[in-house]
Amino acid sequence: MEFELIAIAAVLLVVAVSVLAPRVGVAAPLVLVVLGLGIASLPIVDSIAIPPELILGGILPPLLYSAAVNTPSMEFRRDFRLISLFSVVLVAVSAVVIGLLACALVPSLPLGIGIALGAIISPTDAVATAVIRQAGISQRIVTVIEGESMLNDATALVLLRSAVAAIGVSVTLWQVALDFLWAVAAAALIGYIVGRLNLAVRARVVPVTSSVTISLVVPFLAYIPAEELGASGLVAVVTAGLVTGYGSPRKLGAEERITERSLWRTIELLLESAVFLLVGLEAPALAEDLVEQGGGLGLALMVAVGATTVAILLRSLFVAGSVAWLARRNRRTPTVRKHLTEIQERLADGEVPQLGSPERSGRKERRVRRLVRAAEASARGGAARSEEARLGTWQRMVNQRLADLDYLAAEAFGWREGVVLVWAGMRGAVTVAAAQTLPSGTQHRSLLVLAAALVAVGTLLVQGGTLGWLAKRLGLTGHSLDSDPVLWAGLQRELNRAAMARLSGELDEYPPDLVEKARERLRLLTPVEDFRPDSPANQASMAKYRRLRLKLIAAQRDELMAIRDLGTYPSGMLDAALAQLDADQIGIELRSA
Incomplete structure (x- = not known):
């Protein structure tokens, strides 16, 4: 006792x-x-x-x-x-x-x-x-x-x-x-x-x-x-x-x-x-x-x-x-950013950087070599099975490096x-x-x-x-970037864009009126009222609408994980966005139960 x-x-x-x-x-x-x-x-x-x-x-x-x-x-x-x-x-x-x-x-x-x-x-x-x-x-x-x-x-x-x-x-x-x-x-x-x-x-x-x-x-x-x-x-x-x-x-x-x-x-x-x-x-x-x-x-x-x-x-x-x-590394940021931007422009034209270019200095060559090693490691993991996927891998690598530069500049140590x-x-x-x-x-x-x-x-x-x-x-x-309203709005736009893209290509099984309601909800034009289960038809429609909402949330979560890997937004903001998606999903699942 x-x-x-x-x-x-x-x-x-x-x-x-x-x-x-x-x-x-x-x-x-x-x-x-x-x-x-x-x-x-x-x-x-x-x-x-x-x-x-x-x-x-x-x-x-x-x-x-x-x-x-x-x-x-x-x-x-x-x-x-x-x-x-x-x-x-x-x-x-x-x-x-x-x-x-x-x-x-x-x-x-x-x-x-x-x-x-x-x-x-x-x-x-x-x-x-x-x-x-x-x-x-x-x-x-x-x-x-x-x-x-x-x-x-x-x-x-x-x-x-x-x-x-x-x-x-x-x-x-x-x-x-x-x-x-x-x-x-x-x-x-x-x-x-x-x-x-x-x-x-x-x-x-x-x-x-x-x-x-x-x-x-x-x-x-x-x-x-x-x-x-x-x-x-x-x-x-x-x-x-x-x-x-x-x-x-x-x-x-x-x-x-x-x-x-x-x-x-x-x-x-x-x-x-x-x-x-x-x-x-x-x-x-x-x-x-x-x-x-x-x-x-x-x-x-x-x-x-x-x-x-x-x-x-x-x-x-x-x-x-x-x-x-x-601080010495941050002073090189403009030069590094310029070089990465050049690589990004070449990737947009479908050109993958190669080692051994006589136009690059020793420092630039080492930078490209690190990117090549990272891209090859990603390819061994199955991320690059075609030329298009290989370009996508390179673009993700370059975008990640650029996001790292932005973060280290914004959160510089003095x-x-x-x-x-x-x-x-x-x-x-x-x-x-x-x-x-x-x-x-x-x-x-x-x-x-x-x-x-x-x-x-x-x-x-x-x-x-x-x-x-x-x-x-x-x-x-x-003083934290996690609560920056401009960044938060940008993150929400990217998540909504990913969900809208899925609406356009993968949701033919849903009635057009439900798709339009979901689209309006994503655009935050008007509040979307949930259906009332006062008839079998409405119950079926409500079930379909909730399945549609869950699919859209899944698309947003996938995009959020991709954005997390790039590092273009603060981790605290990403956690808040994930918590918001989780709360939405739990609310839908509890109402379905």
């Missing part, structure tokens, strides 16, 4: 904080951390120790899966280089530098253990991005931070495993590199297979509740096999989520996706809140454990402050270099975005859980675990508590 009461109280506390915190202008996760610290400090509360496998294997997989499913694949692809730089190179460099600092502060600490501490502290946390989203920052910054936090766990955990294994034995750099490559490659393959199987199976499961229930076990179906094979279970979960999120509009029905979205939002709220609450609850117990073993809280605090400072400085250097590189990228690199539950995986006989284990917890709590409270204020002072909140 005691456990049940605690669970009920925790859920009610989470709901209360999520409702009240925004009203006072404070991020709910920060309130939960403070509440956890306060509850754990009460005399009537026993010391709380959280098993690390509960967080790493029980809470993080569904959280990362939910985040990956909702990650805009278009923006993720566009900034994949930047995300990879932060999630691999920055984590590795930070782990080594923080390890050297820890050894300097604690002379008796072996270098391997110091690097293990660096690997624990280096990765930003996916759960911590809840604070970033609530700050109302631009979607591109959110995507970079979220993508980094989803992928950097593989780097950190491989480094942690290698550093611990290196204690007393020699481990070469090649061994660490091969371990990392296996962890990522095998996990990505497992996640891809699980994601595709998830879509294939659920597309054939008729009851919506049964299909949505399957989604609850998908994160663990990806995580467990990867971990058993020595790969990164978290990367497998992220890959499965990305595959599912990209393919679900084509494979799953509207009611199914809306039901799943609501369910996972509830799960995400509970699990995210639980993580922040657990971080606060466990911190006092870690401090007590360190004191009992003769350690000093001052030394743990010094290590935590030093490691946090170094992590922020290194992140600042990487972000500054990345912003400079992006020094203000760089400041937010630096300050948004908070640590969280992964840091606390990874620290507790250190073997029990590790030298200065209590010191390291407490230092990691202090880094996590400190960055959440200090950086998380000021991130919204900082973004607002820099003028980075409330």
